[in-house]
Amino acid sequence: MAEPHAIANYQPSTGYGLFDAEYDGARQELVVTVRCAFRFTAGNSEDFPAADPGALTWDDDSKSEWRKGFIDLIGARWSGTHAFRCTGAGLESLRAAVRVQVVEADRDWHFRLDVKRIPKGQWTGSSVTTHPGSKLETNHADLDSEDMTPTPKGGSEGQLGAVHEFGHMIGLGDEYGSGTKIAHRALVKDALGTEISKGTSDDVMSCANRVGKQHDVTFLEALKKATGVDEWIFAE
Secondary structure (H helix, E strand, O other): OOOEEEEEEEOOOOOOEEEEEEEEEOEEEEEEEEEEEEEEOOOOOOOOOOOOOOHHOOOOHHHHHHHHHHHHHHHHHHHHOOOEEOOOOOOOOOOEEEEEEEEOOOOOOOOOEEOOOOOOOOOOOOOOOOOOOOOOOOEEEEEEOOOOOOOOOOOOOOOOHHHHHHHHHHOOOOOOOOOOOOOOHHHHHHHHOOOOOOOOOOOOOOOOOOOOHHHHHHHHHHHHHHHHHOEEEEOO
């Protein structure tokens, strides 16, 4: 309770993602930080031959607007969805609300975000590439300027690509498609006692934007590592 407990450059046991986690016992808060370097690139006119050239280029204002929008969106969508409590002897009063923040960084970043400018209403595939281990300045994400615009993916609402791709940055795997090969499946089983399978749903790692308990399991794992206490569970 007297001092923060932190773990830097943490890669979950899923083998994906990279972030910092710090638990403040006095504030009863777990802060998850992902440092991002933003790189803005022009779109390819060959991919969008009918587009006005201005729709494929960035200026300082549009870069600033997108960057701020991404930081605000991720913080709003991934923070405060679930909380944890400690069951360790003498520590039962401890709680951990989750706050997620993206911090811009030109060096020692967890992820470089390569954001391509495309025309409004268009769509390209986005992705996140993570390398094993906790080495900095190796991981990157390929995003586009429309990744904060809802896109129909089969859920009851359009998916925000940026919110889904951020899930990969914190160590989660895809849940759409079929089968049971999901990077965070074992963590979900351990934390919640449930088996998850791929399919079409409103979950953020499937086809829409819902952040369920199963999507906070890498935060729970990081909390245990940062505090050195394994007796943390989801609060009801």
